[in-house]
Amino acid sequence: xxxxxxxTAKALARELPARSEALAVLASTDDELLDVVAAAFRVxxxxxxxxxxLNFLVNIKSGMCPEDCSYCSQRLGSDAGVLKYTWLxxxxxxxxxxxxxxxxxxxxxxxxxxxxxxxRDITRVAEMIGAFKDQHPDVELCACLGLxxxxxxxxxxxxxxxxxxxxxxxxxxxxxxxxxRLPRPGGHRAAGGRGGPVRLxxxxxxxxxxxxxxx
Numbered sequence: 565x566x567x568x569x570x571x572t573a574k575a576l577a578r579e580l581p582a583r584s585e586a587l588a589v590l591a592s593t594d595d596e597l598l599d600v601v602a603a604a605f606r607v608x609x610x611x612x613x614x615x616x617x618l619n620f621l622v623n624i625k626s627g628m629c630p631e632d633c634s635y636c637s638q639r640l641g642s643d644a645g646v647l648k649y650t651w652l653x654x655x656x657x658x659x660x661x662x663x664x665x666x667x668x669x670x671x672x673x674x675x676x677x678x679x680x681x682x683x684r685d686i687t688r689v690a691e692m693i694g695a696f697k698d699q700h701p702d703v704e705l706c707a708c709l710g711l712x713x714x715x716x717x718x719x720x721x722x723x724x725x726x727x728x729x730x731x732x733x734x735x736x737x738x739x740x741x742x743x744x745r746l747p748r749p750g751g752h753r754a755a756g757g758r759g760g761p762v763r764l765x766x767x768x769x770x771x772x773x774x775x776x777x778x779x
Contacts, residue, residue, distance in 0.1 A: 565599055572603040576610055620664025624652045625676035638677040657692050662699065671704035672696070680711035
């Protein structure tokens with residue numbers, strides 16, 4: 565596969581692919597899949613070796629989501645057999661997160677089922693964040709709590725970050741945040757944001773060229 569060999573050589577030389585080359589990867593057949601995977605591994609091996617970056621998820625609220633997303637096992641009425649429980653206690657969250665760090669995790673993500681957080685939920689998560697960062701200041705942390713209301717977006721949308729109280733942590737924790745589709749113009753755009761799904765992380769993030777663990 566001459567086109568794949570040429571593309572691999574460019575990648576190893578840290579050159580960007582042409583649009584036609586990128587499209588060729590997308591258009592590759594099932595029979596060519598293993599060749600594409602092997603080519604990608606050559607590049608990964610050159611620059612990252614066999615290092616992986618372990619991310620650890622803590623499900624701080626599970627199941628019973630009122631949103632009816634048919635693909636999601638967290639929705640109310642799902643027969644997927646997932647655990648169903650309301651908000652975990654802070655010490656349970658911290659213990660679970662600490663277990664992930666002990667196993668080698670470099671990032672912990674706090675996730676909660678449901679349409680979106682109430683103000684008390686944001687406060688509760690901010691307190692968990694502060695306590696965790698006091699114990700593990702070098703571990704990255706992110707949160708996925710669902711949709712913000714228009715008022716919450718207006719309060720936080722311009723900077724797009726969840727600000728724990730000064731005594732609750734070092735710096736700001738940015739959130740993984742989706743904005744509700746409102747029936748009229750406004751919403752998060754009115755709050756100074758660009759709208760649409762936004763993936764937000766800590767400003768002091770340092771990936772160090774490491775990869776996430778597959779799956």
